[in-house]
Amino acid sequence: MKRKAYEIIYEDENIIAVNKSREVFSVATDDIKTRRANLLFYLQMYLRKKNEECFIVHRLDYETSGVMVFAKNIRYKTLLQKQFENREVERRYEAVIKEKIPINTQFRFIDEINGKKSITFVKAINYINIGTALDIKIETGRHNQIRIALKNRNLTLLGDKRFSKDIAKRLYLNSYLLAFKEELELNKNRFEVQPLWIRREDGED
Numbered sequence: 001m002k003r004k005a006y007e008i009i010y011e012d013e014n015i016i017a018v019n020k021s022r023e024v025f026s027v028a029t030d031d032i033k034t035r036r037a038n039l040l041f042y043l044q045m046y047l048r049k050k051n052e053e054c055f056i057v058h059r060l061d062y063e064t065s066g067v068m069v070f071a072k073n074i075r076y077k078t079l080l081q082k083q084f085e086n087r088e089v090e091r092r093y094e095a096v097i098k099e100k101i102p103i104n105t106q107f108r109f110i111d112e113i114n115g116k117k118s119i120t121f122v123k124a125i126n127y128i129n130i131g132t133a134l135d136i137k138i139e140t141g142r143h144n145q146i147r148i149a150l151k152n153r154n155l156t157l158l159g160d161k162r163f164s165k166d167i168a169k170r171l172y173l174n175s176y177l178l179a180f181k182e183e184l185e186l187n188k189n190r191f192e193v194q195p196l197w198i199r200r201e202d203g204e205d
Contacts (some may be wrong), residue, residue: 005042009067014076016043016054017069017178017191022170026068027129042166043070048100058084058141066093066175083180084141084160090179093136094198096172098156101132109149111142118142120149125198130168131158133197146173149191172197200205 005024010017018039020026025038037040043054055077056071072079083089105124110117119139126133136146144162151163158164159171177192 006039010191012015012187014072015069015080015186017067017071017188018043019193020060020065020068022063022065025062025136027056039068040070046070046166057081060175061171061173064173065173065196067131067178067193068175069178069180069191078164080168080180080186083184086098088181091138091141091175092177092192093138093173093175093194094134095146095150095174096128096131096158096197097134097150098131098166100127101155103127103132107153109152111145111148111152116140116142118145120145122149122153125200128197131136131172133199148154 003021006018006020008016010016011198020039025034027040028034028038040054040056047054052072054072055074057069057071057077057080060066060068069080071080103124103125103126107122109119109120112118117140121137121173123135124132125135138145147157148159149162150157150160156164156166157172158166159168160166161171174196176195177190179190180186182189
């Protein structure tokens with residue numbers, strides 16, 4: 001059975017939030033084959049039936065699964081993107097590395113490209129049969145930011161063929177939470193899905 005490209009987790013008159021499947025493009029690439037095979041196109045087709053529009057706000061890599069939020073009008077596209085630009089969006093990911101590192105190990109990785117910093121916070125949460133599950137918080141949205149942060153610590157992100165040269169069946173990287181500031185006056189400002197690999201005790205953040 002073919003895997004769904006996305007699942008809608010929230011929708012109102014201004015925004016739509018979805019859980020993107022892995023190996024789905026957020027938008028079209030230079031490859032003509034992706035012009036009708038990307039998440040933005042699928043959502044535009046869905047919303048067109050209701051005479052609504054869809055605008056990209058942020059992106060996830062092709063291999064990465066997880067929460068994405070799209071705007072239904074220019075006003076909210078601008079407002080949401082501004083929060084991303086100002087580093088006001090809480091962005092949480094989970095990942096699995098091959099190495100077994102002590103639970104509760106934490107580190108922060110700061111990288112600077114063209115005068116712009118990318119900041120990544122990483123914490124080891126639990127073990128699963130293939131490695132250590134990590135909780136990751138980013139303050140920016142640089143391309144390959146998480147992969148570079150883990151590679152810098154000599155950690156192997158499972159399924160990362162680009163930096164870790166790992167051949168796992170999928171990239172073990174998933175965006176499980178996006179939260180916007182309340183001043184946007186969204187009907188809902190926190191969007192999350194059940195993590196795939198991290199397991200917390202009740203009440204643990």
